[in-house]
Structure formats: structure tokens, C-alpha cells
Amino acid sequence: xxxxxxxxxxxxxxxxxxxxxxxxxxxxxxxxxxxxxxxxxxxxxxxxxxxxxxxxxxxxxxxxxxxxxxxxxxxxxxxxxxxxxxxxxxxxxxxxxxxxxxxxxxxxxxxxxxxxxxxxxxxxxxxxxxxxxxxxxxxxxxxxxxxxxxxxxxxxxxxxxxxxxxxxxxxxxxxxxxxxxxxxxxxxxxxxxxxxxxxxxxxxxxxxxxxxxxxxxxxxxxxxxxxxxxxxxxxxxxxxxxxxxxxxxxxxxxxxxxxxxxxxxxxxxxxxxxxxxxxxxxxxxxxxxxxxxxxxxxxxxxxxxxxxxxxxxxxxxxxxxxxxxxxxxxxxxxxxxxxxxxxxxxxxxxxxxxxxxxxxxxxxxxxxxxxxxxxxxxxxxxxxxxxxxxxxxxxxxxxxxxxxxxxxxxxxxxxxxxxxxxxxxxxxxxxxxxxxxxxxxxxxxxxxxxxxxxxxxxxxxxxxxxxxxxxxxxxxxxxxxxxxxxxxxxxxxxxxxxxxxxxxxxxxxxxxxxxxxxxxxxxxxxxxxxxxxxxxxxxxxxxxxxxxxxxxxxxxxxxxxxxxxxxxxxxxxxxxxxxxxxxxxxxxxxxxxxxxxxxxxxxxxxxxxxxxxxxxxxxxxxxxxxxxxxxxxxxxxxxxxxxxxxxxxxxxxxxxxxxxxxxxxxxxxxxxxxxxxxxxxxxxxxxxxxxxxxxxxxxxxxxxxxxxxxxxxxxxxxxxxxxxxxxxxxxxxxxxxxxxxxxxxxxxxxxxxxxxxxxxxxxxxxxxxxxxxxxxxxxxxxxxxxxxx
Amino acid sequence: xxxxxxxxxxxxxxxxxxxxxxxxxxxxxxxxxxxxxxxxxxxxxxxxxxxxxxxxxxxxxxxxxxxxxxxxxxxxxxxxxxxxxxxxxxxxxxxxxxxxxxxxxxxxxxxxxxxxxxxxxxxxxxxxxxxxxxxxxxxxxxxxxxxxxxxxxxxxxxxxxxxxxxxxxxx
Numbered sequence: 001x002x003x004x005x006x007x008x009x010x011x012x013x014x015x016x017x018x019x020x021x022x023x024x025x026x027x028x029x030x031x032x033x034x035x036x037x038x039x040x041x042x043x044x045x046x047x048x049x050x051x052x053x054x055x056x057x058x059x060x061x062x063x064x065x066x067x068x069x070x071x072x073x074x075x076x077x078x079x080x081x082x083x084x085x086x087x088x089x090x091x092x093x094x095x096x097x098x099x100x101x102x103x104x105x106x107x108x109x110x111x112x113x114x115x116x117x118x119x120x121x122x123x124x125x126x127x128x129x130x131x132x133x134x135x136x137x138x139x140x141x142x143x144x145x146x147x148x149x150x151x152x153x154x155x156x157x158x159x160x161x162x163x164x165x166x167x168x169x170x171x172x173x174x175x176x177x178x179x180x181x182x183x184x185x186x187x188x189x190x191x192x193x194x195x196x197x198x199x200x201x202x203x204x205x206x207x208x209x210x211x212x213x214x215x216x217x218x219x220x221x222x223x224x225x226x227x228x229x230x231x232x233x234x235x236x237x238x239x240x241x242x243x244x245x246x247x248x249x250x251x252x253x254x255x256x257x258x259x260x261x262x263x264x265x266x267x268x269x270x271x272x273x274x275x276x277x278x279x280x281x282x283x284x285x286x287x288x289x290x291x292x293x294x295x296x297x298x299x300x301x302x303x304x305x306x307x308x309x310x311x312x313x314x315x316x317x318x319x320x321x322x323x324x325x326x327x328x329x330x331x332x333x334x335x336x337x338x339x340x341x342x343x344x345x346x347x348x349x350x351x352x353x354x355x356x357x358x359x360x361x362x363x364x365x366x367x368x369x370x371x372x373x374x375x376x377x378x379x380x381x382x383x384x385x386x387x388x389x390x391x392x393x394x395x396x397x398x399x400x401x402x403x404x405x406x407x408x409x410x411x412x413x414x415x416x417x418x419x420x421x422x423x424x425x426x427x428x429x430x431x432x433x434x435x436x437x438x439x440x441x442x443x444x445x446x447x448x449x450x451x452x453x454x455x456x457x458x459x460x461x462x463x464x465x466x467x468x469x470x471x472x473x474x475x476x477x478x479x480x481x482x483x484x485x486x487x488x489x490x491x492x493x494x495x496x497x498x499x500x501x502x503x504x505x506x507x508x509x510x511x512x513x514x515x516x517x518x519x520x521x522x523x524x525x526x527x528x529x530x531x532x533x534x535x536x537x538x539x540x541x542x543x544x545x546x547x548x549x550x551x552x553x554x555x556x557x558x559x560x561x562x563x564x565x566x567x568x569x570x571x572x573x574x575x576x577x578x579x580x581x582x583x584x585x586x587x588x589x590x591x592x593x594x595x596x597x598x599x600x601x602x603x604x605x606x607x608x609x610x611x612x613x614x615x616x617x618x619x620x621x622x623x624x625x626x627x628x629x630x631x632x633x634x635x636x637x638x639x640x641x642x643x644x645x646x647x648x649x650x651x652x653x654x655x656x657x658x659x660x661x662x663x664x665x666x667x668x669x670x671x672x673x674x675x676x677x678x679x680x681x682x683x684x685x686x687x688x689x690x691x692x693x694x695x696x697x698x699x700x701x702x703x704x705x706x707x708x709x710x711x712x713x714x715x716x717x718x719x720x721x722x723x724x725x726x727x728x729x730x731x732x733x734x735x736x737x738x739x740x741x742x743x744x745x746x747x748x749x750x751x752x753x754x755x756x757x758x759x760x761x762x763x764x765x766x767x768x769x770x771x772x773x774x775x776x777x778x779x780x781x782x783x784x785x786x787x788x789x
Numbered sequence: 790x791x792x793x794x795x796x797x798x799x800x801x802x803x804x805x806x807x808x809x810x811x812x813x814x815x816x817x818x819x820x821x822x823x824x825x826x827x828x829x830x831x832x833x834x835x836x837x838x839x840x841x842x843x844x845x846x847x848x849x850x851x852x853x854x855x856x857x858x859x860x861x862x863x864x865x866x867x868x869x870x871x872x873x874x875x876x877x878x879x880x881x882x883x884x885x886x887x888x889x890x891x892x893x894x895x896x897x898x899x900x901x902x903x904x905x906x907x908x909x910x911x912x913x914x915x916x917x918x919x920x921x922x923x924x925x926x927x928x929x930x931x932x933x934x935x936x937x938x939x940x941x942x943x944x945x946x947x948x949x950x951x952x953x954x955x956x957x958x959x960x
Binding site: 025027028031032034036037038039040041043044046063075125184209212213215216217263265266267268294296297358369443456458459464500520521522523576685686688691693694695696718719720725726728730732733 | 807809817818821822823824825826827828829830831834835836863864867868876877881882883884885886887888890891892893894895896897900911920922923926927928929930931932933934935936937938940
């Protein structure tokens with residue numbers, strides 16, 4: 001009976017939905033499939049005669065490979081192929097910005113989990129057992145695991161500037177790459193290089209390594225084509241950047257490497273880099289059969305990049321009245337073994353590393369560094385999440401030093417429209433930092449800490465573990481505000497492509513939107529429909545499957561798709577509309593300027609005429625394909641960091657209320673409140689969903705989420721040991737959305753997804769600090785940080 | 790080995806099952822029912838929650854052989870039998886309307902867990918309080934939503950199921 005389903009042709013189904021224009025709570029076109037269990041995620045794909053591919057990974061964070069013997073694996077019955085770097089026909093290294101990462105290990109492995117060899121077999125367990133029989137002879141080296149040591153920079157002592165011991169490694173072992181261990185050093189220099197101030201606050205901060213922890217594992221299906229090429233169905237964030245890298249590795253032109261987006265089970269940055277993409281294609285081309293790869297959870301922890309851990313030293317100077325005079329910051333991002341997005345992370349951390357404040361004198365050094373730790377790259381809010389913990393902690397410390405209310409201090413120094421950022425950029429759209437904070441303050445607080453006999457344990461830190469009935473529990477309230485650049489910065493040619501078609505189907509005008517923009521759960525497919533309905537005045541809008549048959553949409557990251565692909569869809573719709581109105585002009589007898597499309601009709605308000613769109617179109621198919629760009633940004637000056645680096649900023653603020661069991665160091669977050677300016681909420685329900693989800697990931701980093709790395713080895717690669725918030729960890733959330741239009745953006749919208757991920761964690765940290773009176777300079781906060789044990 | 794069991798009310802029989810395979814693997818890879826998701830294979834995330842003889846379990850932790858002769862209910866079985874393409878179980882409908890579905894990978898497991906909770910509380914003639922909903926869903930991880938809209942969806946479904954006819958779809 002075993003005739004399973006799910007061939008790629010059925011995945012992902014074309015999605016047609018009705019109802020919902022810009023500004024409505026439109027429902028997802030893929031929603032019915034998702035709740036029926038019928039949506040084809042990348043791990044659900046299945047074909048007759050397909051093989052399963054698995055990866056053999058290095059157990060060592062740093063080693064030289066003397067030899068690889070694949071013979072024992074090939075001898076396992078059911079095994080069809082075993083491949084190593086020798087079998088990579090094209091470029092043997094790849095990377096998003098810098099090609100420095102081997103498709104399969106060359107002579108050196110630089111992190112634990114680096115792919116070394118591949119196996120394809122008829123059953124996944126056969127492939128796994130065969131991979132375990134590959135014999136790799138490693139010459140194990142000492143790993144470089146400290147970012148500052150990797151640069152030969154002095155290790156800080158807590159709160160002291162004086163160099164302690166300069167770690168001198170021999171140049172041979174110290175340099176993990178031929179170009180050295182420095183990926184990028186960004187300098188921001190503004191104002192007086194030697195400023196002085198009445199009040200000075202110095203702090204050192206550390207942020208642990210966070211994981212995206214998307215639920216859908218890295219997976220996909222590669223199908224060899226009759227033309228010697230390959231079709232890859234895969235969960236990803238940017239089909240075309242994948243295609244570019246896959247083509248290079250396979251030595252094939254783009255027309256022979258065709259990608260289609262399979263259902264994506266979350267991304268959060270973790271799918272920006274390649275994972276199984278090239279591997280599955282290599283196995284498929286080698287065996288001539290479809291090959292499916294799907295990581296299990298442990299492999300997933302080794303199979304994608306993480307959020308950069310950061311160590312940061314900040315010095316804030318202010319007048320006695322609380323005006324910021326200067327900020328000096330030194331920031332180290334540990335990029336791990338390969339570059340990935342580290343240059344962009346450094347860009348964000350450096351240019352926005354002092355927060356949404358006006359500061360006349362700024363001196364920032366931001367470093368991205370190679371080590372033998374797991375590679376780090378994109379994760380929601382990158383570069384800003386880490387620095388926000390530091391700059392918002394500093395603002396609280398400065399307020400305490402000044403004897404000033406922490407929100408007052410923030411409002412006093414807040415960025416606003418017309419302000420100049422540390423990189424010399426004038427903020428040319430609304431920046432309601434003060435209003436975000438004031439609105440939070442005005443929200444009612446939750447009830448006091450419950451006490452007495454009728455305490456519900458479920459309301460207590462520790463919950464039903466019955467660790468307290470309220471004794472030793474202290475309440476704290478904390479605030480934080482943050483900002484983040486939207487879309488790609490620093491002169492990147494950031495564009496998207498949209499193809500929009502309007503035609504009559506079954507007597508009704510139907511629009512089809514075709515982009516390559518990855519839907520990863522955020523709801524871009526809904527937004528694409530809403531825009532087409534709004535611009536073309538039709539109800540039925542089909543979202544074409546996402547693939548490389550249309551031009552690049554750019555990455556689903558940096559909160560950019562609604563802005564950039566939304567802008568492209570809007571522009572393509574406008575082009576289609578212009579042609580349709582031209583067709584209608586002679587029929588209606590009115591100039592185009594008097595006509596509009598609404599309710600499936602061509603409407604002339606002056607004439608009171610409404611002509612069915614289907615009649616105007618007849619058999620004509622109107623199709624337009626457009627590339628759309630936001631206004632250009634520019635590279636920053638290498639010595640000063642000055643320049644128009646960012647096209648738009650997103651602003652959000654959080655208030656966190658926590659109860660801390662100070663005896664056991666257990667934290668319960670009681671409530672989170674968020675205010676965010678979204679410019680224009682294209683889909684308010686989805687916007688709130690983004691704010692909820694971003695808040696949860698920020699809370700997770702503040703109190704529980706960390707990949708523990710010891711001597712370059714990951715200690716907790718599982719959901720048993722790497723904890724993400726459950727429904728018991730998440731409190732009720734209040735959300736207020738502001739809509740101050742950005743005049744430069746389509747519909748005035750702002751990118752939404754990342755900002756709430758940035759401000760939530762620092763607010764939680766501030767609340768815990770207020771509850772305990774402890775300085776708390778590291779996240780995630782652990783029980784032992786609170787109890788001192 | 791050969792495995793025989795009932796899935797969503799239909800007798801199923803599959804051959805050549807390797808003894809090391811889980812119920813989840815057999816459902817997904819041998820029976821053509823990939824609705825139950827594989828996200829951790831450790832019983833931590835709840836994405837593979839199915840009914841086994843009417844009780845919710847993580848299908849990844851059930852050896853295929855343990856399902857021999859038993860009744861399995863999956864997310865695919867929640868959809869009312871013979872339903873058209875738009876017809877949904879009240880829990881499915883509520884998740885859609887409330888915005889509780891983003892990437893949707895956790896959704897199948899959450900739907901089964903919610904159906905279990907609401908079927909139990911309905912049998913007791915009541916609607917679950919928030920604290921009870923949170924406890925019931927604590928074994929289902931979601932990375933996208935922060936759970937707020939999932940709670941909205943469960944409350945909405947509870948209201949509707951209290952008002953509407955009994956559904957005994959999956960169990």
C-alpha cells in the first residue's frame with residue numbers, strides 16, 4: 001500500500017485567496033493547507049526511487065585531515081554514493097560575502113561539525129550507519145576560541161582597560177585563514193576624539209551565542225535533470241544567492257540549476273547560508289536519482305550559523321543634567337570559523353551600536369573575528385541585538401549614576417526626525433522614540449506579586465515545581481528602546497523583481513503574482529495578494545510558487561521583503577494597471593487619469609461608469625515584470641564610518657515586568673509590553689504576530705537561550721538542552737502599533753520583523769536588574785548570576 | 790516487519806518496516822501522511838503529536854511496532870470526513886482566523902494537543918482557563934508566534950466548540 005504523496009510538482013501548491021486589501025487582517029493563502037497538514041514543507045518532499053543523503057561531520061573544532069577512507073562506507077549494502085571534496089566539480093569554497101567555506105572539508109577543518117563527506121543510500125539509517133564507517137585520519141590542532149585572542153588583542157579585566165596578558169599564538173596556528181583572523185574592523189569617528197564629561201559610566205558586557213531554532217529542519221530534494229542540470233526544492237531565504245553559490249560549486253550555468261522554494265518551517269536568518277543545498281545536488285548528479293536530505297535536530301545545530309556572541313566595552317559620558325556628551329565603544333563579534341554575514345553584522349553593530357540617541361562625540365571600534373567556534377552569521381536583528389544589551393544597560397547605569405529616571409534620560413537624548421546619527425546620516429522620516437517610551441509608561445501595570453494562601457503556583461517563578469509561594473520573590477520593571485536598519489545597507493544594490501499578470505479565468509479577472517521572495521512564515525504571500533488586490537481592484541490573486549524562473553527578490557531578511565518585494569509588486573501592478581486603463585480608455589471614452597480599477601471593474605467616477613474588467617481584458621493577458629529598488633545607500637568611510645548607510649530605520653520599545661525568586665535565581669516574566677512604529681501596517685494581524693514572535697526570541701536570549709561552547713565544542717545541541725520559550729515562559733503581551741508614514745517607502749511602511757527582537761531582551765534584563773539590584777552584564781542571565789553561587 | 794494499525798479510522802498495513810523506525814517515520818515516509826512534523830525526534834517539541842488509542846503522544850518516541858493493532862489519529866484526521874477544500878475542524882478554523890499560524894511547522898501538533906484539551910474540557914462541560922491552556926500546550930514549541938495568538942485561537946475554538954455540535958474527528 002505504501003504509495004506516499006508529496007512530489008515536488010505538488011509543492012508548494014499555487015495559492016489563491018480572496019479578500020483583504022492593504023491595511024486589512026487578511027488571512028494567509030497557505031493557511032488552509034497548513035492547518036490541514038497538507039502544506040508541503042521541504043522535509044515532506046518525496047519521490048519514487050529517491051535516495052537519502054547524510055553528512056559526515058568533523059568531531060574536532062580544528063584539525064588537519066591526513067586521509068579519508070570511504071571504502072568501508074561504500075561496502076554497506078544499499079549505499080549508492082560516498083563523496084568528498086574531490087568530487088566537487090566546480091569551486092570548492094563558497095560563502096555569502098566572502099568565499100571562504102569549503103563545500104566539503106579540504107585539508108583543514110575549522111569547526112566542530114564541518115561537513116567532511118556525503119553518503120546516499122536507500123534508507124536514511126543505512127546512510128547514517130555507512131557514514132559512521134568512513135575513516136578520517138585527523139591531525140588534531142589546538143582551537144582558537146577567544147575572539148580577542150584571535151586578533152592578538154589583550155584580554156579585558158572586568159572594568160579595567162589595562163592590558164592583562166597579550167595572548168601570543170604562533171602566527172601559523174593563530175591564522176585560521178590566509179588573510180588572517182580579522183573579518184572586518186569598522187571605525188566610527190564623530191566629534192571630539194578626546195571628549196570629557198561630568199559623569200562617566202563604564203561597563204563591559206557579554207552576549208551568548210543564540211540559535212535561530214526554527215522548527216523545520218534544513219532539508220530539500222534534489223532531482224537530476226535530463227539536461228545534465230538539477231532541480232532543487234529547498235527551504236531557504238534567498239533562492240538566487242543560493243543558486244549563484246550552487247552553480248559555482250557544481251560548475252553549471254544558472255539555467256541548469258533551477259531552484260523552487262519548498263515549504264519553510266521558520267528561518268530567522270538561519271537559512272541565509274547554504275546547508276544541504278550543494279550536497280544534495282552533488283549526490284543527485286552523481287547517482288542520477290532524486291536525493292532527499294533532512295537534518296535531525298542535533299545536526300541542525302551544526303548545520304547552520306548562529307547569532308554572533310559578543311563582548312563589548314562601553315564608556316558613556318554625560319553632563320550633570322543628563323545630556324549625553326560622548327560614547328566610546330569597543331565591540332567584538334565572534335564570527336567562528338567562516339565569514340558568512342559577519343561583515344554586515346559588524347556594519348550594523350558599528351553604525352548603530354550606541355542606540356537611538358543623539359550623541360555629539362562618538363568613537364566606536366567594531367570587530368568581526370574568525371575563531372574555531374561554530375560559524376556565526378545572520379539571525380534576526382543581527383549586530384543590533386547584541387549592542388542593544390550593552391547600550392541600554394549603559395543608559396540604565398548612567399541614569400542611576402545621575403539619580404535620574406531611566407526613561408527620562410532616554411527621552412532627553414532620544415533620536416528624532418532631523419537628528420544626525422553617529423555616522424552623519426540625518427534621519428529623514430519619523431523617529432518617535434520619545435512617544436514609544438511615553439506610551440509604554442502610560443500602560444497599566446499588571447497586578448502586584450501575588451501573596452498569601454491562595455497563591456497559584458503557576459504564577460510563581462519555578463511554576464508547579466513548587467519552589468516558592470512568594471517568599472523571596474521580588475518584582476522588577478524595565479524599559480528599553482532600540483532601532484534597526486531596514487533592508488540591505490552600505491551601498492548594496494538592494495532590489496526585487498515582480499511579475500504580475502492579469503487575465504480572465506472562468507469569466508473573472510484574476511491576477512497572478514510571481515516573485516522569488518521566500519515566504520518563511522512571516523506572511524509575505526499574504527502581503528503580495530493584498531497589494532495586488534489594492535492596486536488592481538480584483539479579488540482573486542494567485543501567488544505563483546517561488547522559484548528562479550523569475551528574477552531575484554533579494555533575501556528574506558533585514559525586515560526588507562514587505563518594503564522591497566512589496567514595492568516591486570506594487571510597481572508591477574501599476575504597470576499592468578496603466579496598460580489595462582489604456583485598453584479601457586477608448587471603450588469608456590474618458591482619459592486614463594479619470595479611470596481606476598475597483599471591485600473587478602474599470603470605474604470612471606466622473607461618468608459614473610463601471611465596466612467589468614473581464615470585458616475590457618477579453619482574451620488579452622496583460623503581464624509586466626519589473627525590477628524595483630529602494631533609494632540607494634552608500635558605503636561608509638573606512639576611517640570614520642561616515643556615510644548614508646541605511647535606507648530606513650525601524651523603532652520599537654519594550655517594558656518588561658518580572659518576578660525573581662532571589663533565593664533560587666528563577667525568573668518569571670509577568671508581562672511584556674511593546675510599542676512599535678511600523679509606518680503603515682499592511683496586515684495588522686501579521687504585524688502583531690511579528691512583534692509577539694520577536695519579543696519571545698528576545699526574551700529567550702535574556703533568560704534562557706545559549707549554545708554553550710567549550711573549547712570549540714557545542715555542549716547542548718538539542719531541544720532538551722538548548723531551551724527556547726514555551727507557552728509557560730511567555731507572558732501576556734500588550735502591543736501598540738504606531739503608523740507614522742515614511743515618505744520614502746511604499747505605502748509609508750516600515751520593516752517590522754527585527755526591531756521587537758532587539759528591544760525586548762534588554763527590557764527583561766533591566767527588569768531583573770531592578771528586581772535584584774545586581775549589575776548583570778551578561779545574557780542570558782543564569783540562576784547563578786542572581787544567587788551568586 | 791509488517792505493521793497493521795488503524796489510522797484516522799482507516800485500516801492500514803505496511804510491509805518491510807525496519808524495527809528501528811518510529812511511528813512518525815512510518816506515518817510520514819511509508820503511509821503518505823506527512824502532516825505530523827519531525828522537528829526534534831526527542832519528544833521535546835510536540836510537532837509530531839498524534840493520538841494513540843485516543844491519548845496524545847509524540848509519534849517520534851513511539852516505536853512503529855508499538856502501534857501494532859492500535860488506533861492512530863493524526864492532523865489529517867482532524868479535517869471532517871468528506872470535507873470540501875475549505876471546510877475545517879473548529880480548532881483548525883480558529884487557528885487560521887486568530888493568526889496563530891505563521892510558518893505552521895508546529896501547527897499540526899498544536900492542533901491535536903488543542904483538540905485533546907478542548908474535547909476533555911467539553912466532556913466536563915466547561916471551557917479551559919488560560920493557565921490550563923498553557924499547561925496543556927507546554928509540550929508544543931512554537932518559534933514564530935510567541936504563543937499569544939495561539940492562546941487566542943484556543944479560546945476562540947473553545948467558545949465555538951461549547952456552542953456547536955460534538956466533533957470526534959481524530960480520536
